[in-house]
Amino acid sequence: MDVKIEETTVVYPSTPPFTDDHVLSLSHLDTDINLHVTFRYLRVYVNDPKNRPVERHDPFQVVMSSLSSALVHYYHYTGSLVRREDERLELHCHAGSGVPVTHAVVDRSLSGINYLDDYRDVNFLEKLVPDPKGEDALTRPLVLQVTRFECGGWILGAAIHHSLCDGLGATLFFNTMAELARGAGQVKFEPVWDRSSLLEPRNPPRVEFPFHEFLSLDKNSLPYIEPDKPAVRECFKVKDEWLDRLKGFLHEQSGSNYTTFEALGAFIWRARVKASKIPSEEKVKFAYATNIRRIIIPKLPFGYWGNGCVPMYVQFLAQELVNQPLSKTADSIKKSKFNTTDEYVRSFIDFQELHYHEGITAGIYID
Structure with a gap:
């Protein structure tokens, strides 16, 4: 099964959002070194055969039109990310810039690949999503691909530089595109930039939490990752009944209820440590990102679409993690969520300000 590229078109804002070139600052959460990647x-x-009027529309044209309208509000996606002398990124916005959109086709129906549900052909999936490399990822922080299938259904593939937004921020943008495609005369929520002012470090910065204990990676732990061996990507479908059994088992152990994240996170963490044969006295950490949009004071405005998460951690000795009841691990993950406070977030931002050049390792590994 092949993906045939028809053309790549640069889409510009339907109305020029500005005339003078300018530079925009990012927040300290945006410029976290761990976010210098593309997601x-x-x-x-799916094409609905009952919806004949919509079926006649070319999805490539619909996407180009709605994107053009959305870029009037989210023109930042047309900019280029540039590294400053201090290695932090900033956004350079140039009048007349746009976003590239690739048009592709597949001579097969979506139903033939089960609408990608539990589909494991990674090579085929890779062809459905743009993959900018190196400097291209900075100069083109947003790249889209529309792939139409024989049945009339289509797939939108997106590559977005993480320094511009997280998943929630990207969702705001694509929701705006969808609203405009359905004929909305105006956007529901105007995007809010104000990155550096809303999430700026305090003056003077102060750190009230022991981030040094968590935000550094012991280089001696790297051999457990076996860097000489190529990485292998595998997809595992976790069935609902398996999750229900796991949660039921944890409930029997502790009498508490757990979310999928807490239960599955505890299970995978323990399995990862056991399989790696990490020494018993080694400290192992479970790192995850937690949303701070409604936690900080004042709360971030709803239209804020920058990165809005900070790392949170749970830590045990390897032998503790492996030998203790799984419910205790799940319980520790559950309780850690309540450690996120306004002071925690502000301290993390201040820590970024003070120690950025040391190379903060938040969120790279689950050790």
Whole structure:
């Protein structure tokens, strides 16, 4: 099964959002070194044969039109990310810039690949999403691909530089595109930039939490990752009944209820440590990102679409993690969520300000 590229078109804002070139600052959460990457994902749209008027529309044209309208408000996606002398990124916005959109086709129906549900052909999936490399990822922080299938259904592939937004921020943008595609005369929520002012470090910065204990990676732990061996990507479908059994088992152990994240996170963490044969006295950490949009004071405005998460941690000795009841690990993950406070977030931002050049390792590994 092949993906045929038809053309790549640069889409510009339907109305020029500005005339003078300018530079925008990012927040300390945006410029976290761990976010100097591109995240990529797919959205599958099934053609509904009952909806004949919509079926006649070319999805490539619909996407280009709605994107052009959305870029009037989110023109930042047309900019280029540039490294300053201090290695932090900033956004350079140039009048007349746009976003590249690739048009592709597949001579097969979506139903033939089960609408990508539990589909494991990674090579085929890679062809459905743009993959900018190196400097291209900075100069083109947003790249889209529309792939139409024989049945009329289509897939929207997106590559977005993480320094511009997280998943929630990207969702605000794509929701705006969807609203405009459905004929909305105006956007529901105007995007809010104000990155550096809303999430700026305090003056003077102060750190009230022991981040040094968590935000550094012991280089001696790297051999457990076996860097000489190529990474292998595998997809595992976790069935609902398996999750229900796991949660039921944890409930029997502790009498508490756990979310999928807490239960599955505890299970995978323990399995990872056991399989790696990490020494018993080694400290192992479970790192995850937690949303701070409604936690900080004042709360971030709803239209804020920058990165809005900070790292949170749970830590044990390897032998503790492996030998203790799994419910205790799940319980520790559950309780850690309540450690996120306004002071925690502000301290993390201040820590970024003070120690950025040391190379903060938040969120890279689950050790």
